[in-house]
Amino acid sequence: MIAKRQLAAALLLLASCTQAGPERVVERRTSDAPAARGAALLRSAMLDGHNVARAAVGVPPLTWSESLTASARSYAQDLARTGRFEHAEQPQGPGRQGENLWTGTRDAYAYQEMIGHWLDERRDFVNIAVPAASRTGRFGDVAHYAQIVWRGSTEVGCALASNRTDDYLVCRYAPAGNVVGERAY
DSSP states (O other): HHHHHHHHHHHHHHHHHSSSSSSSOOOOOOOOOOOOOOHHHHHHHHHHHHHHHHHTHHHHHHHHOOHHHHHHHOOOHHHHHHHHOOOOOOSSSSTTTEEEEEEETTTOOOHHHHHHHEEEEEGGGSSSBBBBBBBTGGGGGGGGHHHOOOOOOEEEEEEEESSSSSEEEEEEESOOOBTTTTOOO
């Protein structure tokens, strides 16, 4: 009987220590009004945010890709439908797309805030070969920013999908960045 209780307690402890995805962070909002939405606004905010960051480090601007947008839309809809939050499985090789993911409370964040979370990673970014490009020692702490400023990427496409409670933003990049052994720029 004691062994069963200990096993049950251990399983509960183990379950509470493992997470299906990244820790969910809820940030303070400045307004209760829903954030503005729309395909044209998303495109403008994402392309401007990416290209301002790229210009700051002397990297050529990205162009918007409708095919990457369609790919991003399909995956964002899948995330919203399933509630999962994980990178897509993709084949290795030349057709592989770079990918940045973001999730947050539905209608709570402006597009500029979403990309701003990725851009904030520059504080820990060091432009040395991947995966050592982070001051924290964890490449995941800078991977979104590194993909945004990756010199070899020339195109981006982003899409947002929502379920009852959450927004899911997916941006796709071609060619993919974050190549092990290479620097972002």
